Amino acid sequence: MPERTIEFGKYGARGIKGHEAVARQLDALAGFIATPVSVRRGLVARLRYLTRSGHARTAAREAGLSVTDRTVKAWLDGKRSPSKRNLERIESAYRTVRRRNVAPYLVGRLNREGRGTRVEIHPLDQSHVLRPRQRVVEFRLLNIRQWDAIVRAWAEGDDRGLDDAWVEQIVDLGSQWGQYEYVSNVGFAA
Structure with missing residues (x-):
């Protein structure tokens, strides 16, 4: 089982933590007011x-x-x-x-009565990594059936809890899950 990445970006890879990408997507689904508070x-x-x-x-x-x-x-x-x-x-x-x-609504929509929601995981950007140091990381699809812990941590603003809940779900990718701790984007819709 892979360990968590310790020195991400050491060789030039670019990306963000997977749970941060999930939080961004949940924020987009929440439908915040678009006009800035300064106006x-x-x-x-x-x-x-x-x-x-x-x-x-x-x-x-x-x-x-x-x-x-x-x-x-x-x-x-x-x-x-x-x-x-x-x-x-x-x-x-x-x-x-x-x-x-909005959290209870999102949990219901994303869980879809046990059917779950398909998640697209876009791998990290390795365009600035020298060819011999690049890993083979590809676009993956994952169906997440239980969103409760992810949405709860997001709603509470618990970054650590969101990271743990996300890693718990991506472990379903098998032995490659560590390659998707950092991503360029995570996409899903409710």
């Missing part, structure tokens, strides 16, 4: 999302948005503008709350 329209959309109900306000506070309702109202009315630090907190809280809200 008034994006700010208002995020604040409305975070304050539309008592549950949303509680989740926003738990996620780090610790301003008063009066301040939020002033931001929504355009009477005051949040500081750069508060804009970062708003964005962080929005993404955290959105991930938590």
Whole structure:
């Protein structure tokens, strides 16, 4: 069984950790607000999302948005503008709350009642590696039937947990799973 890569990129290979590519794809499926938080329209959309109900306000506070309702109202009315630090907190809280809200839906869609979802794993880029040091790594398809641990770790922002959950799934590739710890892209749809 292969070990984890210790010196990735030593010979010029390029790529990202597989779990980071999965997180990017899950973020794309979550459907975040496209307008940046620094633009008034994006700010208002995020604040409305975070304050539309008592549950949303509680989740926003738990996620780090610790301003008063009066301040939020002033931001929504355009009477005051949040500081750069508060804009970062708003964005962080929005993404955290959105991930938590969309996670159960994504688990259901990706598990597909036990049928799972086909995942395309695009190998790392070895174009800058000298020919004798290149490995034979090819495009692979994998059907993942249990997404619960992956989506849970993604929703909680647990990078280590997401890595462990991803590696647990790619072990199904057999003895070659270590070649796909770093990838150029991971693709799937829900």
